[in-house]
Amino acid sequence: MAAAPHRNDPPAPTGPARTVDTQVIVVGAGPVGLLLAGELALRGIQVTLVERRHGPTTQSRASTLHARTMELLDSRGLLADLGSPPREPRGHFGGIPLDLTLPGPYPGQWKVPQARTESVLEEWALGLGADLRCGHTLHAVDDRGSHVEAAATDRHGALVTLRAGHLVACDGQDSTVRALTGAAFPGVPAARELLRADVEGIDIADRRFERLPGGLAVAARNPAGVTRVMVHEFGATARARTGDPHFDEVAAAWKRVTGEDITGGTPLWVNHFDDENRLLTSYRHGRVLFAGDAAHRQMPIGGQALNLGLQDAYNLGWKLAATVDGTAPAALLDSYGAERAAVGAAVLGNIRAQALLLLGGPEVEPLRTVLAELVAGEEARARLAGMISGLDVRYDVGGPAHPLRGARLPYARLRTGDILCTPADLLRSGRGLLLGLDGPPPRVDVPADRVDTVAAQAAPGSPLDGTSAVLVRPDGHVAWAGGRDGDGLAEAVARWFGSP
Numbered sequence: 163m164a165a166a167p168h169r170n171d172p173p174a175p176t177g178p179a180r181t182v183d184t185q186v187i188v189v190g191a192g193p194v195g196l197l198l199a200g201e202l203a204l205r206g207i208q209v210t211l212v213e214r215r216h217g218p219t220t221q222s223r224a225s226t227l228h229a230r231t232m233e234l235l236d237s238r239g240l241l242a243d244l245g246s247p248p249r250e251p252r253g254h255f256g257g258i259p260l261d262l263t264l265p266g267p268y269p270g271q272w273k274v275p276q277a278r279t280e281s282v283l284e285e286w287a288l289g290l291g292a293d294l295r296c297g298h299t300l301h302a303v304d305d306r307g308s309h310v311e312a313a314a315t316d317r318h319g320a321l322v323t324l325r326a327g328h329l330v331a332c333d334g335q336d337s338t339v340r341a342l343t344g345a346a347f348p349g350v351p352a353a354r355e356l357l358r359a360d361v362e363g364i365d366i367a368d369r370r371f372e373r374l375p376g377g378l379a380v381a382a383r384n385p386a387g388v389t390r391v392m393v394h395e396f397g398a399t400a401r402a403r404t405g406d407p408h409f410d411e412v413a414a415a416w417k418r419v420t421g422e423d424i425t426g427g428t429p430l431w432v433n434h435f436d437d438e439n440r441l442l443t444s445y446r447h448g449r450v451l452f453a454g455d456a457a458h459r460q461m462p463i464g465g466q467a468l469n470l471g472l473q474d475a476y477n478l479g480w481k482l483a484a485t486v487d488g489t490a491p492a493a494l495l496d497s498y499g500a501e502r503a504a505v506g507a508a509v510l511g512n513i514r515a516q517a518l519l520l521l522g523g524p525e526v527e528p529l530r531t532v533l534a535e536l537v538a539g540e541e542a543r544a545r546l547a548g549m550i551s552g553l554d555v556r557y558d559v560g561g562p563a564h565p566l567r568g569a570r571l572p573y574a575r576l577r578t579g580d581i582l583c584t585p586a587d588l589l590r591s592g593r594g595l596l597l598g599l600d601g602p603p604p605r606v607d608v609p610a611d612r613v614d615t616v617a618a619q620a621a622p623g624s625p626l627d628g629t630s631a632v633l634v635r636p637d638g639h640v641a642w643a644g645g646r647d648g649d650g651l652a653e654a655v656a657r658w659f660g661s662p
Contacts (some may be wrong), residue, residue, distance in 0.1 A: 179321040184210040184293070185486050187312055187329040189339050192213070193276065193296055194454030194471040196283035197334035200238070201479025203290035204466075204592040207486050210293045210324060212314055214333075217296060218284070223433070224276045226253075226465025229554030230248070230570065232268035234476045235637055237585040243282040247274045253464055253487050255512075255546050256519025257371035257378070258534050262547045265625070266573045271465065271551075279468075290458055294413075298322065303329060303342045305448045323332070327486055330478070337456035345447055349440030349459065350514070354521045356461075357412045357434050358392045364427035366391075368421075371520070376418035378521065388430060393419050396523035407434050426558040437461045437517040445499035453478055458506045460513045463520065464550055465627035470509050472495045473552060476501050480592065480636035489612060491660040501557045512549055557642050560657065561650040564629075566643040571595075571634050573625035585638070588616055594641075594659055595634040603631040604648025608655050609662040633658075 178182040186202055188195045191213035199391035202209040226545050227235075227247070251270035253262045263269040288294060297317025304311045310329040314322045331339030340347060356378075366389065370378045380392040393415045409429035416424055437562070445452050454471030478498045479521040519526055519533070536542040548554030556568040563574075566572070571585045586593050596603045602617045620626040632653050633642040642654035 163264050163598050169345045179323070179552050181323045182210060182295075184208050184324065184326045185328075186210070186482065187212060187310065187324050189300060189312070189324045189329065189331050189453075190333035190337075190456070191280075191284070191296070192332065192334065192454070193279050193468060194475050195282055195330075196209070196287050196328060197472055198453060198475035198479050199292040199294075199334060200250070200283060200287035200290055201475060201592070202486075203292045203513045204238075205480065205483035205487070208291075208293075210295060210323065210326070212298045212300060212312070213294065213296045214299055214338075215296055216317060218277070218280060224272055224279075224462065224465055224468035226281070226468070227267045227272045227274050227464060228469045229262070229264065229270065230268055230555070231469045231472050231588060232272055233266065233570070233573075234473065235639065236267070236584075237589040238286070238592075239590055240282055240286060243272055244272075244278065244283070247272045249273075253550060254371065255533070255537065255550065256463070256514045256516035256530070257373070258377065258519065258537065260537055260546055260550070261543060262551055264544065264551060265349050265552055266553065267586075270601050276468065295322075298467055300342070303339055303450060304328075305343075305450055307448075328449045328482060329450065329455040330369050330453055330482070330583060332454050333456050335459045335592065337452070339450065339488075340442075340452065340456055341354050343447055343450055345452065346443040347440050347459075348443065348509075350438065351431075352438040354398065354517070355400040355434050355436035356392050356521070357407055357415055358390065358432070359409055359412045359429050360390050360431040361386050361409075361424060361427035362388050364389055364424045366422055366424065370564060374419055376477040377415075379416070379420050379658070382434035387457075388574050389427075391416060391424065393417060394521050396521075397638075400438075403434070406432050406507035408432070422591045423617060432599075435462055437521065439514050439517075441503065441506050441510055448498065451478065451482070451498070458510060461509050461517050462517045463513050465513055466509055466513060466550060470506065470550055473505070473555070477502055484612070489609070489660050491657060494658070494660075505555055508549070512546075520621045533564075555639075557639055559639070561642050561654050563645060564640075564643040566629060566632060566640045568624075568637050569640055571632065571640055575621040576618040576636070583618075585634075588614070588618075589634070589636065589638055592636055594636055596631065596655075597634060598631045599626055600630050600646075604646060604651055606655060607662050612659045613655070 185208040188211045192209045199209045213377045249270050251263050298314040300314045302313035368379050377395040383389045409432050413425045440456045453474040481494050485495045559568045576583050577644045596615045598617040630645045635641050
């Protein structure tokens with residue numbers, strides 16, 4: 163049964179109404195929406211992006227890309243467009259220094275302004291044929307069972323009705339789609355907040371999670387001379403806000419915590435973030451789906467929020483495309499919510515723990531001391547590094563047990579004939595991959611339009627040693643791995659790619 167429509171009353175139209183027919187509507191043209199649009203367009207799906215902003219953002223709320231996100235961008239050939247971002251091998255867990263280095267081609271974290279990430283993804287998605295419509299304010303979402311209709315007002319005040327088979331909300335933590343649909347969003351309300359500002363014309367020392375008697379202070383000056391300051395006063399509670407704080411509030415808190423006066427600087431951007439922690443009950447509501455911060459709300463600690471959202475889009479894109487073009491096996495689209503909600507819950511759990519360590523006052527110092535001692539050991543360090551980087555994600559893909567099953571295809575140097583390549587090179591098409599590692603893969607009937615079959619040899623000592631073949635999903639996760647007998651391979655092909 164179709165859900166009842168949900169609406170906000172639009173303003174009176176000032177221009178002629180029109181209707182746009184497409185296959186998928188993506189609401190929100192931030193990094194998550196743009197990556198999803200590109201993933202859909204790569205597979206020939208007609209996608210229309212609806213964005214409230216009138217143009218590209220110039221703010222860089224997030225600036226960190228983690229190792230797994232770098233791998234997925236590499237698998238789409240997008241890394242060169244990012245330029246040569248600086249790499250930092252060390253991150254933190256709740257402000258406690260942590261070496262993020264793990265095996266793989268992109269260890270550590272990479273500092274890329276969000277505006278640059280968006281620019282690269284926008285150029286890619288539009289180049290593949292995605293339709294971006296800025297200056298559109300959404301007023302209604304109506305799942306009619308056979309299709310979705312969305313009503314918006316364009317930049318000229320004209321009403322626009324968009325019709326599609328599916329709509330995906332990628333419109334951030336204050337999601338309009340989530341409000342319109344009434345999607346259940348349980349969790350923990352905000353208790354504490356961190357004030358943040360980008361300030362020009364101040365000269366203060368850089369400091370990384372400096373814990374002072376009155377609070378926490380962070381400052382980092384970029385090459386352009388702009389200093390990002392962040393401050394939290396121990397014991398202060400989050401305020402109910404309808405907008406961003408004024409710079410005077412940030413400067414006053416900074417003075418109370420550090421004793422330094424930054425009021426002479428020019429604020430370029432001021433905002434705040436708090437420790438509210440929420441996760442959608444379901445990532446799918448009929449023909450309406452959610453990704454990124456529209457599906458989960460968390461404190462943006464260590465850059466995990468942006469990376470979590472991009473990986474949502476990477477998981478969803480190929481599944482939704484297969485659903486739209488009619489090749490998806492039963493329940494493929496439902497696996498998106500099952501897989502990503504589990505990952506979201508785990509990430510929100512570690513972020514909540516970090517928020518307690520980061521914003522807690524003197525009472526958390528004993529716990530911080532114990533944790534700092536634990537992460538000096540390799541097992542604990544690697545466990546936390548895998549959690550933060552996204553490299554530890556493993557999905558329940560069914561089938562015979564194997565160390566690679568459900569995990570991302572590990573990095574290895576491969577030779578196909580006379581050509582040297584990597585797993586990312588073999589995933590550029592956006593299709594699945596049946597990879598034989600000691601000769602041709604087992605003989606099985608695969609849909610050639612959805613799965614590339616490749617024989618390769620891995621360099622000695624690689625993580626692929628001892629495995630004869632792997633079936634890899636378009637998002638880089640191993641759907642099956644095994645020997646020459648191909649036990650369970652046909653079932654895995656059918657589950658994830660359908661019939662030839």
